[in-house]
Amino acid sequence: MTERPRTLLAAIGGIDVLRRLSNTFYEAVLADPLLAPVFADFTRTHIEHVAVWLGEVFGGETRFTDELGGHQALLRAHLGLKITEEQRLRWMELMTAAVEKELPDDELLRRRVVEYFDWGTTIAREVSADPEGTDLGDPGPTPRWGWDGLV
Numbered sequence: 001m002t003e004r005p006r007t008l009l010a011a012i013g014g015i016d017v018l019r020r021l022s023n024t025f026y027e028a029v030l031a032d033p034l035l036a037p038v039f040a041d042f043t044r045t046h047i048e049h050v051a052v053w054l055g056e057v058f059g060g061e062t063r064f065t066d067e068l069g070g071h072q073a074l075l076r077a078h079l080g081l082k083i084t085e086e087q088r089l090r091w092m093e094l095m096t097a098a099v100e101k102e103l104p105d106d107e108l109l110r111r112r113v114v115e116y117f118d119w120g121t122t123i124a125r126e127v128s129a130d131p132e133g134t135d136l137g138d139p140g141p142t143p144r145w146g147w148d149g150l151v
């Protein structure tokens with residue numbers, strides 16, 4: 001059996017692959033009638049910020065924590081969005097298609113990445129029910145996701 005790289009990020013092929021994933025995903029989101037209205041304030045920096053977040057979650061450098069406000073800023077970005085389960089499922093559908101297009105053809109890797117998105121979108125939806133400006137307290141460090149799920 002060939003040995004797996006230590007982190008999911010290494011198996012993914014690095015941050016540039018996550019940039020492509022994020023780009024492909026948001027192209028689909030902005031063309032989707034159910035999701036496009038949720039992303040009315042979308043800018044291209046969003047694509048880069050999502051790639052940086054994912055790079056950290058999947059075992060890379062702590063750049064989102066060090067430069068972009070960390071776990072709390074990520075959660076805060078979703079306050080007040082009132083994400084419905086239908087919207088969350090569409091988000092998952094479009095992201096799963098992007099994973100299949102952009103990530104290496106490794107079944108376990110793709111499964112772990114999609115599991116992270118299922119977990120993360122559930123939290124995003126919960127947080128989105130609270131109004132903008134809600135004090136979230138200290139949510140702890142940015143989560144890390146590996147070959148066995150949440151680290």
Ligand code: HEM
Binds near residue numbers: 077
């Ligand atoms: C694992 C799941 C998710 C991750 C990793 C994620 C990641 C992010 C990140 C990093 C940002 C900040 C972007 C920036 O600074 O420009 C953000 C903002 C945002 N997210 Fe998510 N997100 C997730 C789930 C969702 C879901 C399910 C929805 C809606 C269906 C959603 C809607 C939004 C919107 C609308 C914003 C932008 C808010 C604004 O304009 O400032 N996200 N997300």
